[in-house]
Amino acid sequence: MLFKMIQLTVIDREGHEKELEVAEAENENLMETLKGFDYDMRATCGGLALCADCHCLILKGQDQLSDPQDEELMTLETRPDAQNNSRLACQLKMNYKLDGVLLQLTNYAN
Numbered sequence: 001m002l003f004k005m006i007q008l009t010v011i012d013r014e015g016h017e018k019e020l021e022v023a024e025a026e027n028e029n030l031m032e033t034l035k036g037f038d039y040d041m042r043a044t045c046g047g048l049a050l051c052a053d054c055h056c057l058i059l060k061g062q063d064q065l066s067d068p069q070d071e072e073l074m075t076l077e078t079r080p081d082a083q084n085n086s087r088l089a090c091q092l093k094m095n096y097k098l099d100g101v102l103l104q105l106t107n108y109a110n
């Protein structure tokens, strides 16, 4: 089976920007992938959309992503710094929809 490659750009919490090339993986989420690239991803809830540690801002490509589910929206509401382009990385599957996306990791809420 041939995996499609996804290219996305990540700005870390120190403001460093890096382009990543990752194979599409439907059973993996963006939080797990970023962890694999050694990004600091605390992810207290383990990817259940409960802790908001994986909060990020989608600076480019927001329209191409799947809409957030209720659990994600409810958790985002707990973040005082949430914006219209806020997402939880653990709720984004590593598929073609992330191709070309530019995102910025935000600081932990506490």
Ligand code: FES
Pocket: 031, 043, 044, 045, 046, 047, 048, 049, 050, 051, 052, 053, 054, 055, 075, 088, 089, 090, 091
């Ligand atoms: S890892 Fe907890 S909300 Fe994403």
